[in-house]
Structures are given as C-alpha cells and as structure tokens.
Amino acid sequence: INEELSTLQTEFSKKVLSETNDLAVFVDDINELDGLSENQIKACKAAAEARGIQGKYMIGAVNFTGHPLLRSLKNRELRKKVMQASLSKGLRGNDFDTREVLLKMVKLRAKRAEIFGNENHAQYSLSEQTAGSPENVHAMLRKIAPAALANAKAEGRDLERLAKLDGIEKLESWDWDYYTEKVRAEKYDLDTALMKPYFELESVLFKGVFFSAGKLYGMSFKERPDLVTYHPEARAFEVFNEDGSKIGLYIADFYTRDSKRGGAWMNSLVKQSHLLNQLPVVVNNLNIPKPPEGEVTLLT
Incomplete structure (x- = not known):
C-alpha cells in the first residue's frame, strides 16, 4: 500500500506541476499590469521569455487559492483570470486532472488506516x-x-x-x-510595497533567520558554494552546533521555476539517524519570483 501510495503521490505532483505550467496567464499589453512595480513587471516579462515567448508578460499559477500579484493588480478582469486559473487547477478534465489519482489515494489511505486499527486516515495520521x-x-x-x-x-x-x-x-x-x-x-x-526594501533576501536570511538561530539555539551556518545541489539556484549551507560540531546540511531553494510546484514547504533529502551516524539534509522551498539580472531580491 505504501509503495502504491508513493507512486500515486509522485503522479499527483507531476500532474499538478504540468497543470501549473499550462495555466500560466499571458498578457500582451503592459498597461494591463497597472499597479505592479517595475521589478514585478520585469519579472513577468522574464518569465515569459524563459518560456521562449517574446513581447509578452507571464503570470504563473503558482498557488491553488490565489496569487501574490492579486494584491497589486488594478485590472479586475485580469485579477479574475489569474484567480480562476489558480482555482481550476487539477479540475479541467484534461491529462493533468488530479481527481482520479486523489480518489485512489483516499481509498488506499483508508485501507491502510483500517489495517492499523484506525477508523480513518485522519486518526492514523494524527496518532503520533x-x-x-x-x-x-x-x-x-x-x-x-x-x-x-x-x-x-x-x-x-x-x-x-x-x-x-x-x-x-x-x-x-x-x-x-x-x-x-x-x-x-x-x-x-x-x-507593503514600501516595506520591501527593508526585506532584502540576503539580509533576511543572514541577519534574520541565521542570526536568530544562533541566538536561540547556538547554531551557525557556513555556505558551501563548492557543493553541487540538484539545481544551480539551490544553495547549500553546513550547519554547526554551538560547540562547532557539524549537525547537518541546509539547502535553500527560494526561487520559482517551471519545474517546481507552487507554495512553500520543508522536506528532508536525508533523514537523521543516530544509529547510522547519519546527519540530516534539509531543504526549504519557496516560490519567490527571481528579480531581473543584477537586482536584489525583495520580500514582502
């Protein structure tokens, strides 16, 4: 059951990713992007060019329930188009429709829960x-x-x-x-647009997240650009305890791209094992639009 669920989860993720790319909204007229900042417009143009489309602007369907640009877009019809693209993900009856896969997963989860003596998957999942x-x-x-x-x-x-x-x-x-x-x-x-310059990515990461981890837990981080990760944009950091002992590897994968699902999440590439003396490799994934070449990344 676990193997079949794993296969279905992979199939589901692939369908969601393909559907996300297929639902991207393309804009011909820059005036339709009224309300967006100059950098946001440049990012939309760069996203279209990354697809090999010149002279247009792309708004990707990065989330299921909306889009970060909806807070700024003045064009109501475009807001509607972007929102409806997000909400229709996996429900269009095409090759990327996820409903059949989800139904199979629900049935298998219920069967697994029953085997372990639980009434349902929620009880099985929450027990620990x-x-x-x-x-x-x-x-x-x-x-x-x-x-x-x-x-x-x-x-x-x-x-x-x-x-x-x-x-x-x-x-x-x-x-x-x-x-x-x-x-x-x-x-x-x-x-919030005026707050962006105060939340530059590198500053937030080093002076915010890493600094706080050091203050609270005695942890320190050392970037390792020599380590090859699964994507050129993913950055690797060695993580050390207060006594200088190595406790794991942290990978920061912050930028959105066509091969990446929407949202933000954490997952482990390698699980920690005291028995095997194995250190964890942990990944933080975000979907921040990549800024134009030579410009810094600003967060909200």
Whole structure:
C-alpha cells in the first residue's frame, strides 16, 4: 500500500506541476499590469521569455487559492483570470486532472488506516502528532472558528465599502487581496510595497533567520558554494552546533521555476539517524519570483 501510495503521490505532483505550467496567464499589453512595480513587471516579462515567448508578460499559477500579484493588480478582469486559473487547477478534465489519482489515494489511505486499527486516515495520521486525534482537532477548530468567522465578516464589510467606491457591487474572491491592501493603507497607513526594501533576501536570511538561530539555539551556518545541489539556484549551507560540531546540511531553494510546484514547504533529502551516524539534509522551498539580472531580491 505504501509503495502504491508513493507512486500515486509522485503522479499527483507531476500532474499538478504540468497543470501549473499550462495555466500560466499571458498578457500582451503592459498597461494591463497597472499597479505592479517595475521589478514585478520585469519579472513577468522574464518569465515569459524563459518560456521562449517574446513581447509578452507571464503570470504563473503558482498557488491553488490565489496569487501574490492579486494584491497589486488594478485590472479586475485580469485579477479574475489569474484567480480562476489558480482555482481550476487539477479540475479541467484534461491529462493533468488530479481527481482520479486523489480518489485512489483516499481509498488506499483508508485501507491502510483500517489495517492499523484506525477508523480513518485522519486518526492514523494524527496518532503520533501533537494533536493526537481528530476529536482534538475538531475541538480546537470549534473554539477558534466563530471568532475567525466574525473577524472575516468584519474585514469583508471594510473591503465591500471600498469596492463600492470603485463601482463594484459584489466583492469576489479575486478582489479580496486587492482591497485588503487598500484597507491597510487607509486604516493603518501601511503600504507593503514600501516595506520591501527593508526585506532584502540576503539580509533576511543572514541577519534574520541565521542570526536568530544562533541566538536561540547556538547554531551557525557556513555556505558551501563548492557543493553541487540538484539545481544551480539551490544553495547549500553546513550547519554547526554551538560547540562547532557539524549537525547537518541546509539547502535553500527560494526561487520559482517551471519545474517546481507552487507554495512553500520543508522536506528532508536525508533523514537523521543516530544509529547510522547519519546527519540530516534539509531543504526549504519557496516560490519567490527571481528579480531581473543584477537586482536584489525583495520580500514582502
């Protein structure tokens, strides 16, 4: 069952990646990108050129429930197109449709859970996790859901108010991020675009993440450009304990590309084993658009 699940998970990931690439939105007119920064527009142009398409701008369907550029795009029709591309991923009845694979995975997970004496996959999965059981998860959700829902409704009223000023009677999913930014600017005088220069990637990594890891846990990091990773953009760092002993290898893979699924995640290429004296190799994956050549990467 585990082997079959592993095969299906690989098939699922391949379908999602192919679908993501197929759903990319191409824009002919730069005026449609009104609201984006100069660097964001350059990144869209570079993304299209990386596909061999000249004179156009590409917005990739990097996530399932939206896109980072939705907060800035003024063109509502383009926002709708990008959002609908994201939401339709794996559901279009083409070669990349994931529903059949998912159904097979659900059935196998249920069968595995039954073999181990569990009522369902959730119980099997949570048995060794902090939550412990589906009941505990549901209890926690019952506590926070009413407050979260009330807060979302209050935020929604603010967004609807500003949307109506632009002639929009019904707030849609592709409007939410855009008007959230407007509410932040109105209520808190907060413009996330103005914050970007303070979050340069190298500074965040070395002066933020690595510095904090050193302060809190005594860890230190040494970049190893001589080590060959699975992709030229992936950077390798040796990780040391406070006493100078080596405790593992950290790989930072930050930029988006066509061969990479959307989102952000951590996974282990090599598991730690005290029995085998084996150190872990851990990867952090992000999907930050790569800046134009010679420019720094700014985060939000």
